Every structure is written in C-alpha cells, then in structure tokens.
Amino acid sequence: MRIYFIFSIVLLLMLSSTYAQTNSPVVKIRNGQLQGSIENGVQSFKGIPFAAPPVGKLRWKEPQPVANWKGVRDAQQFGPTVLQTNVFGDMAFRASSMSEDCLYLNVWTPDTKKKNLPVLVYFYGGGFVAGDGSEARYDGASMAAKGIVSLTVNYRLGIFGHMAHPELTKESPHHASGNYGMLDQVAALKWVQENIAAFGGDPKRVTIAGESAGSISVSALMASPLSKNLFAQAIGESGSLLGSIPSTPLAKSEQAGLEFANKIGANSLEALRSIPAEKLLISSTEGNPFRFQIITMDGYFLPKHPLEIFEKGEQAQVPLLAGWNSEEMTYRVLLGEQELTIENYTKAVQRAYPEQASELLKVYKPNSDAEVEQVATDLAGDKFIGFSTWKLIDVQTKTGKSVYRYLYARPRPPMAAAIGNAAAGLAGGIIKDSTNAAPVKKQAAKRAVHSAEIEYAMGNLATNKVYDWTADDYKVSNLMQEYFANFIKTGNPNEAGLPKWPTVTEGAKVQYINIDVNTTLEVEKNRDRYIYLDKVTNR
Structure with missing residues (x-):
C-alpha cells in the first residue's frame, strides 16, 4: 500500500510537470522558438538573446546578430547579470550568474495571441556601472496585467559599455568608440521592431522609459539618429544628458581609455581583449567604480552635443512624460x-x-x-x-x-x-x-x-x-x-x-x-x- 501511494505521488508530479510544460506558452521569433511560462496570470519569456555574446573579439564591438537556434529554446530563467562590482546596496538580482555574456532581455505579455498591444521598454538605472533587467522593481508582470507588453533590457556597463580608445575608433567602420552600452539599447529596440508582434505587441506603439541612468539613456536615445525612429513615446524619471550630467567629446574619452590601458600595461587592443573579464573589471574600478560611465559624443550614436540636437528640434518628435523626486540628494x-x-x-x-x-x-x-x-x-x-x-x-x-x-x-x-x-x-x-x-x-x-x-x-x-x-x-x-x-x-x-x-x-x-x-x-x-x-x- 505504501509503495502504491509513493508511486501515485511520483506519477502525479510527473503528469503535473508534463502538463505545465505542454501548457507553457511558445512563440516563434526571428531566430527560433521560445518557451516561456505563466506567472500571476501573464506570460513571461526571460533570458532572450538580442545580440551575440560580446566576448572575445566582440568585446568593445557594437552588438552583432544572434545566431539562430534549432528546436525550442527555454525562456523561463533570466539571463546572466551584467558584469559589475558591488556599488549600490539596494540592488537584488534574480539571475543565477554574472557574466560578460549578458545581452539578454525579458518580456511579459498579457497573451501572445493578442495583437497590437502597446509596448513598454524599461532601461534600468545604476549610474551606467550597475543594474540589471532581472531586478524585481522593474518586473513587467504588473504592467502586462494592464494590457501592456513590457520588457527589461540588459546593456553593458562600466568599462565594457563605455571605454573609448583610439584603436577602437580606428577599427570601427563608423570611426567611433565608447558607447557600447548605448548601442546595446539601440539593438534591443531594433529587436523589438522585428519581434514584438510575436508577443502581441505593436512595433508602432513602443514607449521607452527609465530611471536615473535609464532616464539619461532615454534622453540619449531621443537624440541619437540611430534610435529616434524606433519608439513612439518616452518616459524619463530623474535625469537627462542636457545639464549637469554631460556627454564627453570622443578625443577626451579616447584619452581616458588610453591612459587606463597604459596603466595596466596593455599596449594593444589584442592585449586588452585577452585580459579575463573579471580581472579587467577589478582593474577598471579600483579606487573609482565610476571611472567608465560617460556617454561619448562619438560622431555615430551621438553626432554632436545632445543639447544642440534638442535645441534644433532634431530629437525624436514624441510625447514625453518626465519628472524628478523631492529628495534626489540629501542636504x-x-x-x-x-x-x-x-x-x-x-x-x-x-x-x-x-x-x-x-x-x-x-x-x-x-x-x-x-x-x-x-x-x-x-x-x-x-x-x-x-x-x-x-x-x-x-x-x-x-x-x-x-x-x-x-x-x-x-x-x-x-x-x-x-x-x-x-x-x-x-x-x-x-x-x-x-x-x-x-x-x-x-x-x-x-x-x-x-x-x-x-x-x-x-x-x-x-x-x-x-x-x-x-x-x-x-x-x-x-x-x-x-x-x-x-x-x-x-x-x-x-x-x-x-x-x-x-x-x-x-x-x-x-x-x-x-x-x-x-x-x-x-x-x-x-x-x-x-x-x-x-x-x-x-x-
């Protein structure tokens, strides 16, 4: 009797697991099929690659296309957290690992069978040196329950996202360097244009939003000719490039990168790319975790000063909701x-x-x-x-x-x-x-x-x-x-x-x-x- 009882429980668990798998939502996007999960009445798809892993020779390259996959890719877990040091005490990540291979996004949708739903793409804050799309405060399930397809996006941080260097500029087909984290955001918005309909979203109804570094990103994306046609509305919570948080000329950013490379004895790009990611992270943040966090006027992502772009009306012509908090900094x-x-x-x-x-x-x-x-x-x-x-x-x-x-x-x-x-x-x-x-x-x-x-x-x-x-x-x-x-x-x-x-x-x-x-x-x-x-x- 006891053996029969145990066998029954095991069989029930197996059947439950099989039922959950067969009832998990599956979508087909440009690169292949994804299997998500159902959470709190909405469908979620996590850890979706939107660009190739930026490792090895792709370190400090603009995002490259994702390789297609065969079969159904599991999309029930967050992708690796963006490589970073412990800077802010209020950040808790739900990913199980941290890696230089970090270009993943997450989607929450009311139902993949719906059509033409509005879309929210949220970029996290953290001073461009910390943050991750898996943080619970950015979770998109609550917005999805209101009929909105919601996304969070990982983008490169610190030295991996913001280091410029003369050799990087020279090898770039655009003669630009330093804005790799911003180009990640552009790549994610292009991914949305190509794929969001599979999740029920309307590529013509995309709103970008973010807080702090995410809000600064929103202003930069509004200014950039690479992204200003990829969204229809914008939300900025505390921050922009048009004031006390400036962008930097390319030559100045290149000089900062060159000085750092010389300091650690890396006299070539090959040498810089051969340094293990964790070691490079430690070297770049020692004594100053904010060494590489500046958006660069690189002539490509930002062709000129963002204030000039806005003053001439050359920014994205979209409605804007923006503001700040009553205590952005303590007295x-x-x-x-x-x-x-x-x-x-x-x-x-x-x-x-x-x-x-x-x-x-x-x-x-x-x-x-x-x-x-x-x-x-x-x-x-x-x-x-x-x-x-x-x-x-x-x-x-x-x-x-x-x-x-x-x-x-x-x-x-x-x-x-x-x-x-x-x-x-x-x-x-x-x-x-x-x-x-x-x-x-x-x-x-x-x-x-x-x-x-x-x-x-x-x-x-x-x-x-x-x-x-x-x-x-x-x-x-x-x-x-x-x-x-x-x-x-x-x-x-x-x-x-x-x-x-x-x-x-x-x-x-x-x-x-x-x-x-x-x-x-x-x-x-x-x-x-x-x-x-x-x-x-x-x-």
Missing part, C-alpha cells in the same frame, strides 16, 4: 551633521561652490533656520540630477511634442525590520552587498529619495519586502501606475477619475503634477533657480 552632502542654520548653510555653499556661491545663495536662499533643510535638499538634488531633468523638459517644450511634468513626493514608509543582506535576498539569486548591513531603525523618510518612485510607477510594491507598505502607498502606486499606463497606451496620462494633468506650455505658468497621497496640480515656483543653473552649466 547632508552640503552640511554633513552640522546644525541646520543659515550661517552653516552659507559657509557650506561657499566651500562647495566658491565661484558660484554668491549667485546660488540668492536663488537658493532660506529665510530662516527652519527652511535650511529644505533649501539645502533642493540645491543638492538639483545639482545632482533635478536640473538636468528640468532642462530636458524645458527644451522639449520648446522644440518637441507634448510634455507632461511631475514631481514625485511620496516618502517611503518605515522599514519592516532591521535590514541586512537578507533584505536584498527577497528577490533571490545574486545579492549585492547592502549598504544597510547594520540594524536599521524603523523610521520613515521625510521626502521621496532618488529611485523611490520605481516600485510605485511599475506597480511592484509587493515585490519589495523591505518596507512596511500602507494603504496610502498602494493608493499612490495605483494612481502613478495608471498615469504611466495611460501614457504608454495613448501618449496622454489622463483619464476620467484621475486628477487632471495638463501639458507643459511654453511661455505660460509651468504646471506639473505633485504625486503624493493627495496628488495636486502645482505651478512652478523656483524657475529662477533653473535659469541660473542653466546659465552656469550650459554656457
């Missing part, structure tokens, strides 16, 4: 642990910006000690990334299509418990070392810090067990995701029942949506700050 970068007084603030600004201090203190002026924290937070955040986002919105309003601007102001709630590396493990797979390894007090933030909006906008609060999410958090998430989903579907975030979100109008009082528990329409009050930063940044 402590200026004041440290000093008492929040006007005197200390004044001295801190004079130390940090000796040539600009006089003017900065006029436009970032607290009228009392009580205002110092907010004003210092604004200055630090604008200098970091807020101004560059404002500049993108301002120029696009003058030379592009419709623009919808937001300020995201909902602070995260207190953490659920003391957080160590185990907190990052909520997503499984590779875990980057946490900067919050010590016990953390359960304390709510005052403002929305950099990157805090991602889980809200993508409908992924439940994937992050670190925080004690409340009903108010889900209320904000539902609102923000609805805005984003509407924009992805129609190019307009509005719908009946949501607070009215008008476009930014040139010459009029600039209006924007302040997204919080009580979302409100606001009028820009500090334009003089951005006008001044524009004068000293883009002169």
Whole structure:
C-alpha cells in the first residue's frame, strides 16, 4: 500500500510537470522558438538573446546578430547579470550568474495571441556601472496585467559599455568608440521592431522609459539618429544628458581609455581583449567604480552635443512624460551633521561652490533656520540630477511634442525590520552587498529619495519586502501606475477619475503634477533657480 501511494505521488508530479510544460506558452521569433511560462496570470519569456555574446573579439564591438537556434529554446530563467562590482546596496538580482555574456532581455505579455498591444521598454538605472533587467522593481508582470507588453533590457556597463580608445575608433567602420552600452539599447529596440508582434505587441506603439541612468539613456536615445525612429513615446524619471550630467567629446574619452590601458600595461587592443573579464573589471574600478560611465559624443550614436540636437528640434518628435523626486540628494552632502542654520548653510555653499556661491545663495536662499533643510535638499538634488531633468523638459517644450511634468513626493514608509543582506535576498539569486548591513531603525523618510518612485510607477510594491507598505502607498502606486499606463497606451496620462494633468506650455505658468497621497496640480515656483543653473552649466 505504501509503495502504491509513493508511486501515485511520483506519477502525479510527473503528469503535473508534463502538463505545465505542454501548457507553457511558445512563440516563434526571428531566430527560433521560445518557451516561456505563466506567472500571476501573464506570460513571461526571460533570458532572450538580442545580440551575440560580446566576448572575445566582440568585446568593445557594437552588438552583432544572434545566431539562430534549432528546436525550442527555454525562456523561463533570466539571463546572466551584467558584469559589475558591488556599488549600490539596494540592488537584488534574480539571475543565477554574472557574466560578460549578458545581452539578454525579458518580456511579459498579457497573451501572445493578442495583437497590437502597446509596448513598454524599461532601461534600468545604476549610474551606467550597475543594474540589471532581472531586478524585481522593474518586473513587467504588473504592467502586462494592464494590457501592456513590457520588457527589461540588459546593456553593458562600466568599462565594457563605455571605454573609448583610439584603436577602437580606428577599427570601427563608423570611426567611433565608447558607447557600447548605448548601442546595446539601440539593438534591443531594433529587436523589438522585428519581434514584438510575436508577443502581441505593436512595433508602432513602443514607449521607452527609465530611471536615473535609464532616464539619461532615454534622453540619449531621443537624440541619437540611430534610435529616434524606433519608439513612439518616452518616459524619463530623474535625469537627462542636457545639464549637469554631460556627454564627453570622443578625443577626451579616447584619452581616458588610453591612459587606463597604459596603466595596466596593455599596449594593444589584442592585449586588452585577452585580459579575463573579471580581472579587467577589478582593474577598471579600483579606487573609482565610476571611472567608465560617460556617454561619448562619438560622431555615430551621438553626432554632436545632445543639447544642440534638442535645441534644433532634431530629437525624436514624441510625447514625453518626465519628472524628478523631492529628495534626489540629501542636504547632508552640503552640511554633513552640522546644525541646520543659515550661517552653516552659507559657509557650506561657499566651500562647495566658491565661484558660484554668491549667485546660488540668492536663488537658493532660506529665510530662516527652519527652511535650511529644505533649501539645502533642493540645491543638492538639483545639482545632482533635478536640473538636468528640468532642462530636458524645458527644451522639449520648446522644440518637441507634448510634455507632461511631475514631481514625485511620496516618502517611503518605515522599514519592516532591521535590514541586512537578507533584505536584498527577497528577490533571490545574486545579492549585492547592502549598504544597510547594520540594524536599521524603523523610521520613515521625510521626502521621496532618488529611485523611490520605481516600485510605485511599475506597480511592484509587493515585490519589495523591505518596507512596511500602507494603504496610502498602494493608493499612490495605483494612481502613478495608471498615469504611466495611460501614457504608454495613448501618449496622454489622463483619464476620467484621475486628477487632471495638463501639458507643459511654453511661455505660460509651468504646471506639473505633485504625486503624493493627495496628488495636486502645482505651478512652478523656483524657475529662477533653473535659469541660473542653466546659465552656469550650459554656457
């Protein structure tokens, strides 16, 4: 009897496995067939190669075509994480390995049998030195449940994605080097044009989106002649190339690459390509993990300064939804642990910006000690990334299509418990070392810090067990995701029942949506700050 019982259980498990396999969705794309899986009512296809592995002789080459495969390729697991070091403590990757062979993307779809669905392609943040498409906060299942085919895309980082070198420029048919990570993104968008219909998507209804480095990427893709015709709408969350985060002339990027090669004793491309990837990564990040993170004006991906492209109206003529958060950078970068007084603030600004201090203190002026924290937070955040986002919105309003601007102001709630590396493990797979390894007090933030909006906008609060999410958090998430989903579907975030979100109008009082528990329409009050930063940044 016991043997019969065990045999029955084994048979049942085998039948269940067979049933799951036979009912897993299968699609045929240009390179072959893919078998995905069904998760939370949507279909997912993971680890899909969109370019050949950029290894060996293909290291520092623009993406090459994928080889076709025979049979059905398994697409139920994430591809390898992009090669990188431990830079940010809040990143948890669901891939099982890390490799230089990293050019894979992931697709979530309501149903492959549907047709002409809107498409979202999301590019992760991480300063162009960290990040991966397997992070749970970017998961596309929630957007897919709203009728959107959603993708995340891996692109090369650090030295593998951004090193220029005179010999690389010489061997390139385009006489360009340095933008390999950006060319990966272009290749992914071309893959979408060729293949997304197999997943139910419409190649004419593609929205690109990203946060931080992903948002900077969005502005670069809008500017590049290689990509500006590959999408219909754009979303930028905190960041652009049009401000304090500049692109670099090719000669300067080449010099940086040459100096690094000489430093490690690699006097040829052959020598550089022969260095094991892990060793090269360590050498390139030692003492400075951000050594290679700059987008280059290479004459190919970026033929000229991106600001000039936007000012002449040569960028992608698509609707743009963009904004930034209420605390992109903490006031402590200026004041440290000093008492929040006007005197200390004044001295801190004079130390940090000796040539600009006089003017900065006029436009970032607290009228009392009580205002110092907010004003210092604004200055630090604008200098970091807020101004560059404002500049993108301002120029696009003058030379592009419709623009919808937001300020995201909902602070995260207190953490659920003391957080160590185990907190990052909520997503499984590779875990980057946490900067919050010590016990953390359960304390709510005052403002929305950099990157805090991602889980809200993508409908992924439940994937992050670190925080004690409340009903108010889900209320904000539902609102923000609805805005984003509407924009992805129609190019307009509005719908009946949501607070009215008008476009930014040139010459009029600039209006924007302040997204919080009580979302409100606001009028820009500090334009003089951005006008001044524009004068000293883009002169």
